[in-house]
Amino acid sequence: MENGDIKLQCYNKGCGQKFDSSKNTDDSCLHHPGEPFFHDAYKGWSCCNKKCTDFTEFLNIKGCTRSKHSNVKPPEPEKPVKQEVNVDEVIEVKPIIPTVKERPPFDSPMTTMRPEIATSLKQQVFSIATETVSEKSSDEIAIGTTCKNGGCSVSYEGPDTNKSPCAYHPGVPVFHEGLKFWSCCQKRTTDFNAFLSQIGCTQGEHLWFKEDDDKKSVQCRWDYHQTASHVVVSIYAKQYCVQKSVIELSPVRLKACLLFPEQNNTTFQFDIELRGIVDVESSQVFMYGTKVEIKLKKAQPGSWSKLDIPRVTPSEEKPKLSAADIEITSRVDAVDLDDL
Incomplete structure (x- = not known):
């Protein structure tokens, strides 16, 4: 057999052909x-x-590059070296125990979170003029405000209204077994209109603002869910003031205060001790038009059995009641007539 008839095997990847070395050019192999x-x-x-x-x-699949054929075999991959195992060797396996971080105290310093505000909520907030959200002076009384003293139906018409006498009931309204009366004067009646028209038994000055007017609160629905790394708390609320609503966080405490200007500046208060420990710097707050979402980063991955640890607030010492007060309290239900 002549040398020209000897065919060599090409080992270039994707070729697999045999070639004549005398006819091997730069574009023979694909x-x-x-x-x-x-x-x-x-x-x-x-x-x-x-x-x-x-x-x-x-x-x-055809090759993408042309060159000369090559009959040089590529190096074979090295086989792993077989290691001899000492059957008499004792291998001790210890369980991995996660490190437990020391729990900070409940009254640790808190950080005021900077929320990320949704674009739609930004447009809603900043389209309102600043004057519409400014608070009224605490000394300003709106025309038509009704006196807050029980039994007084006088409405504020101007400074001269303060000169008129205020006849009111310092006690509380009582409804019991069909009877309606004030605890301060005991004038009983069965007719509700007659009860409302009873003239007060005490003279004094008109009261246009209650002491707890700025402490009114509103209830908002809230919920939470969790993953291995985060706990997400959602407070569902609308028309809250973005600028004056505050979210505070410490490693073991979450506190939220949402202000509702269109509901007479009522607030929603939320203050809990967290079941686990969170990383404050890696946590986030998002404000949307229908909710506030608080994304808490767990300090250690895992699952919390609950969101919070119930805290027992020491009850205030109640004043001692007289025998007459105890008898009335045990027999009647007091109601507030301000909203009637």
Whole structure:
């Protein structure tokens, strides 16, 4: 057999042909210079964008580069060195015990969180003029305000109204077994209109503001869910003041105060001791048009059995009642007539 008839095997990837060394030119071999890859059911070559899911189709992908044929075998991958195992060796396996962080005290300093405000809520807030959200002076009395003393129905018409006498009931209204009366004067009646028209038994000055007017609160629905790394608390609320609503956080405490200007500046108060410890710097607050979302980053991954640890607030000492007061309290239900 002549040398010209000897065929050599080409070992370039993707070629697989036999060639005549005397006719081997720079464009004789069509192959892939890259490496094959197999990922997520796809099969292809790193040197070109050709890939498929069928293995036979993968083998038939034509090369992307031309060069001379090569009959040099690529080096075989090194086999892992087999290590001898000492059967007499005792291997001690210890469980991994996570480190437990020391729990900070409940009264630790709190950080006022800077919320991220949704774009739609920003447009809603800043489209309102500043004058509409400014608070009225504490000394200003709106025309038409009704005297807050029980039994007085005088409305404020101007400074001269303060000169008129205020006849009111210093006690509380009582409804019991069909009877209606004031605890201060005991004038009983069964007719509700007659009860409302009873003239007060005490003379004094009109009261246009109650002491607890600025302490009124509103109830908002809230909920939470958690993952291994975060606890997300959602407070569902609308028309709250973004600028004056405050979210405070410490590693073991969450405190929220939402202000509602359109509801006579009522507030929603939320103050709990967290079941676990959180990373304050990695936690976030988001304000939307329908809710406030507080994303707490857990200091240690895991699951909390509950969101909070119930705190027992020491009850205030109640004043001692006389025998007459005890008898009335045990028999009647007091109601507030301000909203009637």
